[in-house]
Amino acid sequence: MKPDRAERSADAIRELIVTGRLTPGQRLSEQSVSESLDVSRNTLREAFRILVHEGLLVRRPNAGVAVATPTLADIVDIYRVRRLIEVPVLAAGDPAHPGARAMRDAVDAALAARLGGDWRDIAAANMRFHSGIVALAGSPRLDRVHANLSAELRLSFGLLGENGAFFDGFVDRNAGLLRRFLAGDADGAAADLDRYLEDSERMLQAIVDDAGAGDAADTVSQ
Amino acid sequence: MKPDRAERSADAIRELIVTGRLTPGQRLSEQSVSESLDVSRNTLREAFRILVHEGLLVRRPNAGVAVATPTLADIVDIYRVRRLIEVPVLAAGDPAHPGARAMRDAVDAALAARLGGDWRDIAAANMRFHSGIVALAGSPRLDRVHANLSAELRLSFGLLGENGAFFDGFVDRNAGLLRRFLAGDADGAAADLDRYLEDSERMLQAIVDDAGAGDAADTVSQ
DNA sequence: CGATCCTGACTGTTGAACAATCCGGGCTCC
DNA sequence: GGAGCCCGGATTGTTCAACAGTCAGGATCG
Known part of the structure; x- marks a missing residue:
């Protein structure tokens, strides 16, 4: 306390x-x-x-x-670990688990935030959505690791500047993914998630790529 | 330095x-x-x-x-995360990666240590073997997480006392797993690893179970 | 104009101090 | 004799002041 x-x-x-x-x-x-x-x-x-x-x-x-100033390699690494964790957790997840509730709430919040217009709210809701996925595993250690990755990722988002419109397209995908998961098609949802993370990574890479062109900064790792 | x-x-x-x-x-x-x-x-x-x-x-x-005094729940959690990480990494691993070399060295060390007779050496070699597996992914973050899990696990081993003979049976399984992986059957090796981790967890649970009977200590997590 | 030296600022580390808190032992009271 | 209370000592949590080592950048000198 x-x-x-x-x-x-x-x-x-x-x-x-x-x-x-x-x-x-x-x-x-x-x-x-x-x-x-x-x-x-x-x-x-x-x-x-x-x-x-x-x-x-x-x-x-x-x-x-x-x-820390995340490099491209760091972002790639973060996404790789996220995929490694989130996809199988979702595939084995139980829709009755409290984490599913968190996912649902996050999707609602994201939809509301999109109306509000502040992309930071959308980003925050998006993060909660993924935290909810990981929570499905019921593993304190996994939760901790993922929370850490989220923080690092949000740090990377700082490089986005006003490119935040970035997230808008993902809100609907989250919603669809969730619907599928709640309907019992965990494997299908996991496949969606896999593509989702792949696309997210590609987009972030592209943005950071030309935003930080000519900026060979230190790595965040170590 | x-x-x-x-x-x-x-x-x-x-x-x-x-x-x-x-x-x-x-x-x-x-x-x-x-x-x-x-x-x-x-x-x-x-x-x-x-x-x-x-x-x-x-x-x-x-x-x-x-x-920290790890509880049963902690050990289960550690193994769950390890399986989640190590199995897919091995399945997607490339036998030409330096990590494979580390695995090979670790197996050799374990075989030598078994002759030496100190189970702690075997345990250490075993850990290096699994670090090698994770290294296949080439992810600094994954390496860090896994190193942390290893440390927590070795702490749990302290509860083993002299039950260390525990490891002897796994040395050969490591060797077999490695042979399979190097031969190009990554999926088969991953399946072996999955069973391996399952068995390890079960054995550790059993040992801790009756060693710490009536010891409702604090959890290590948070 | 360039190299050098110097100064100032900051980090890394230590020792000492002090309130707050906890634990054990002795004391009191029943 | 035993239960409960109180107090003193020890330890933590936190701060402050000090000092050597190191770095950056400006002043100085050739």
Whole structure:
């Protein structure tokens, strides 16, 4: 109910990162961040440890930490792992599991958000949809891994700028996929999901490809 | 080449945990550990953060950290994730990938270790074998996740005591699986692996089951 | 104009301090 | 004698101040 200060600081910074208020490559000074979060430098360093371990921050020896800048290879990797996890989980999923409920709610939220017009809301709902898929497995470790991948991916989305219209087309696919799954055709839904992730990856690659042309930044891994 | 002190401390403690010199449930005092590792308390706390994040330590509010005590549910979960990852990776693996070389080396080491007689060596070689499988995917994230699972699993092995003979039977299965994979029958090898993991899980469950009877300890997850 | 040196800022790490909290032991009271 | 209470010591959570090492960038000098 009341996590320690380091963890709360990590949560706060993570939120800043995935919402794009901290941009990839940006350096985080221990002094200024600790002041703005009102924690001591030591405590903040514990928070940094967590985020570095999650891959959202990179540590550069004697130069502190900076927001990770995902490369194309990272995005490909994230999607590969997501497919590896989500597809078989969905195929073996039970429509009666609470995760299915989460998927349903997420689809509704996405449909509502599309009317609202803010693509960030759509993206968030989309993420919840996929979290719901993973939840079907009922595995705490899988949930953790997937949550981490989501965070990294949302960080990548920061590179999208206003290309967010990106998501609109996927809302309906989510809805169709869900309908199929709830109807008992888990394998068909899983096949849909496989194509879905393939397409998503291709589109993201294309966008990042020409957005970051000539930007041979550091990798986010390690 | 020269990680910072917190990370090195984390490595040292992790080693103590997975080699069983620190037993599940054991509490780690900040003062004594910091003295024995010759680092300051603040630095040690950063190391603790890492290990808590990895699930090897649990933090209890105002009572510091203790070595996690995996429950049956944890072991089941670990194996479920391992199967989910390793089986499809092996099925899609390329025998020419460096990971295959690692698998080969691991099998050789396991065979040698069986002659040596120390089951810990066998266990270590076995782990390397499975790391090799995951390496076939060429995914840094998957490697990290799997390394983490391995560490948690080795922690569980601590509960095995001298039941380590456990592994002997699997050495030959590894060898057979590898032969099949190298011969080009990736699907057959993957099927072998699937059964292998199923059997391993069952055996581990049985052992932990009657070893820890009446020990309703905390879960390792969160 | 270029190389060098210097200075300032920041990180990495430590030690000390202090409130808050928990645990065990002794004490009281029944 | 046993149950419950209280207190003191030990430990955690957190902060602050200090200092060496290192890096970046500007000032200086040739």
